[in-house]
Amino acid sequence: VSRSPRASGGSTSERDGGVGGEPSSASAPLDPTIMHVDMDAFFAAVELLDRPELVGRPVIVGGSGARGVVASCTYEARRFGVHSAMPSSRARALCPDAVFLDGRHDRYGEVSAQLREVFLSVTPLVEPIGLDEAFLDVTGSKRLLGRPEVIARGIRERVYEELSLRCSVGVGRSKLIAKLASRAAKPVVSSGGVQVGDGVRVVLADQETAFLTPLKVEALWGVGPATARQLHSLGIRTVGELADVDPAVLMRHLGSGPGAHLADLAAGRDPSPVVPQRAAKSLGHEETFPRDLFDPQDLRARLVRIADSLADVLAHHQLRGRTVTLKVRFADFTTLTRAHTLSVPLDAGPAIAEVAVALLDSVDLVSGVRLLGVSLSGLQPADLARQLSFDLGHDGASHHAAATQAAWEDVSAAVAGIRERFGRSAVRPASTMRTEKRGPWGPAAQGEATPPP
DNA sequence: TCTGGGGTCCTATTCCTA
DNA sequence: TCTGTAGGAATAGGACCC
Numbered sequence: 001v002s003r004s005p006r007a008s009g010g011s012t013s014e015r016d017g018g019v020g021g022e023p024s025s026a027s028a029p030l031d032p033t034i035m036h037v038d039m040d041a042f043f044a045a046v047e048l049l050d051r052p053e054l055v056g057r058p059v060i061v062g063g064s065g066a067r068g069v070v071a072s073c074t075y076e077a078r079r080f081g082v083h084s085a086m087p088s089s090r091a092r093a094l095c096p097d098a099v100f101l102d103g104r105h106d107r108y109g110e111v112s113a114q115l116r117e118v119f120l121s122v123t124p125l126v127e128p129i130g131l132d133e134a135f136l137d138v139t140g141s142k143r144l145l146g147r148p149e150v151i152a153r154g155i156r157e158r159v160y161e162e163l164s165l166r167c168s169v170g171v172g173r174s175k176l177i178a179k180l181a182s183r184a185a186k187p188v189v190s191s192g193g194v195q196v197g198d199g200v201r202v203v204l205a206d207q208e209t210a211f212l213t214p215l216k217v218e219a220l221w222g223v224g225p226a227t228a229r230q231l232h233s234l235g236i237r238t239v240g241e242l243a244d245v246d247p248a249v250l251m252r253h254l255g256s257g258p259g260a261h262l263a264d265l266a267a268g269r270d271p272s273p274v275v276p277q278r279a280a281k282s283l284g285h286e287e288t289f290p291r292d293l294f295d296p297q298d299l300r301a302r303l304v305r306i307a308d309s310l311a312d313v314l315a316h317h318q319l320r321g322r323t324v325t326l327k328v329r330f331a332d333f334t335t336l337t338r339a340h341t342l343s344v345p346l347d348a349g350p351a352i353a354e355v356a357v358a359l360l361d362s363v364d365l366v367s368g369v370r371l372l373g374v375s376l377s378g379l380q381p382a383d384l385a386r387q388l389s390f391d392l393g394h395d396g397a398s399h400h401a402a403a404t405q406a407a408w409e410d411v412s413a414a415v416a417g418i419r420e421r422f423g424r425s426a427v428r429p430a431s432t433m434r435t436e437k438r439g440p441w442g443p444a445a446q447g448e449a450t451p452p453p
Numbered sequence: 454t455c456t457g458g459g460g461t462c463c464t465a466t467t468c469c470t471a
Numbered sequence: 472t473c474t475g476t477a478g479g480a481a482t483a484g485g486a487c488c489c
Contacts, residue, residue, distance in 0.1 A: 062457080069457050071489095084489085090454045105459095130459090130489040222462095224487050257463060258486090281461070288457060323481085333456070339482055373458085 031205075033148050034274060035136040036170040036178035037119065037155060040187065042132035043072035045165050046111050047101050057099055058082070060091055064100040067288050067370075071103050078189040108132075111163060118158050122151060127274045133182075135175050137274035152200045171202040176270035180211070180219060208268045213240035220265050222258065230254065242266035279379075283317065284325070285310040286373025292331045293369050296361075303360055304353045305432040306374050311349035312424065314376065315416045318383070320345035321376030324352055326359040329371035338362060342401055345380055348408035349429065351401045352376065 039045065043061040048054055058077035062070040068088035080095040091098065112131040119126045122145065125137035138151055145151045152169040159167050170181025185201035187194050203211045216238060218228050230253055236242050242250075243266040251259030264270065285306050293299055303326075314320065324346070325339040338359040346352050356374045415427045 067455090067457075069455095071457080085456085087454060087456055090456090093454085132489075222487065226486055255464070278461095284459075286458060325482090335484085337483060341481060371457090375460090 030139050030142060032173050033139050033142060034172060034175050034178040035138055035152055036175065036182040037134050037136065038168050038182045039132040040166045040168060041072055041074055043103060043108055044074045046108055049164055054099055058095050058097060059101060060098045061101050061103050062088055064088055064102065065290060067290065075187060075189055075194045079191055079193065114163055115159065118155065118162060122155060125274045125276055127276060135178065135274045149200060149202050156199055168197060169200045173205055174270040175272055175274065176221065176265055177203050177208060179221065180215065212268055213238065215239045217242055220262065222261065227254065239266050280317065281379065282375050282377035283310065283313050283319065283379065284373055284375025285313065286327060286371060288371045296365055299360065299365060299369055299372065300357050301431050303356050303372055303374065304429050306372055307353035307356050308349040308429050310352060310374050310376065311347060311412065314347040318381060319379045320347040320382050322378035323376065324355040325375045325377065326356050327373035328363055328369055331368035331370055341378065344402040344405060346401060346405050347382055348405050348412045350408050351405040354404050355401050
């Protein structure tokens, strides 16, 4: 090992510019080179692929109902100030001519899988972040594929050739730098128009400080509105100012963990590795209702349907979980959670619903409910859980839910099979059917029907 | 303006048990 | 047998990410 940074007393990055440089001699350890690939307006761009007649128009993907938000939008819509996470009502006011489309996550998932194939042809070390971005550790690919900038441009070209989609690529020694660099490579939108970005931005080791210093603190991973407010109150607005603050001060104001973490990021220190696969720690499903609901019986029925949807997700992942968490958001947007951990892992809809409904019954619902959600954590593979499920639990709730789980074991498998062949709506919990539109009791908007006499 | 749905991680508190 | 304590698990809330 001829070029070990430690052995030679200095970082190789000081010699070759940090991120890659020329391919090194065969046995030398290479400087880490991380890439962050971020699709441009991903959901909206996929919609335009399938509906080319919309190209050039402002297109907004997201819930178009009264309580929806923007999930993605084209740059034509961004010119009007529309951006993701904005309430749809506001987006419509800003851009009345926009075309609103409901999201098709299955479709985005398909394209995302194709995208991953491109990434995996460059390096096996791919860490997806959502459907539309990923970190790639290309440290070991440089000898074969060339300088980082060459690799990055190659990825960009292949994504465009194979998927007709554009992306931005950031390159640096760490995930922190790579992520910020990809943002710097993005197209810039103003009311005047769209300025095409570089597409690729490489930040070399000796450029890191100059690159980070002028950025706003909000640019850092982990600084959201609440942390930004606190930092602003301390007179800190840029990453450079943050780097000048004594870490002890940050730890005092933000807590020891987040404070120390933020001090590291501001100084450009981010040792976090690219992690190819992460096992899910929780799975959940939640629904916001078109209008607030007050009737406990109605809410219980909604919860059963949500638990049923969650059971589908669990079956798909072949997982069970021991902790059931109920989430309730009230009309005033305050949110509470209630959790119960069982001795036996569940995946059957009725068993999950039983626990969730019991939790719901412990909550005061008089102020009106806008959202209900159920999630399961403490996950384990279903086949392993099945072997261990002879233990029916000790406390009353566990015992009851475990018995329900056992009783529904075979039924759940049969339901999954039927849905596989005939679609999700082929089998539904009976208790949810009173909320569906149907015959003798007259037409009503879905989910708004009056219960039959 | 009025705030989705899918998650992760962190902190504080409470409760149980060795 | 009783008491104090330390530590872990469970619980709840909040911030943040895409």
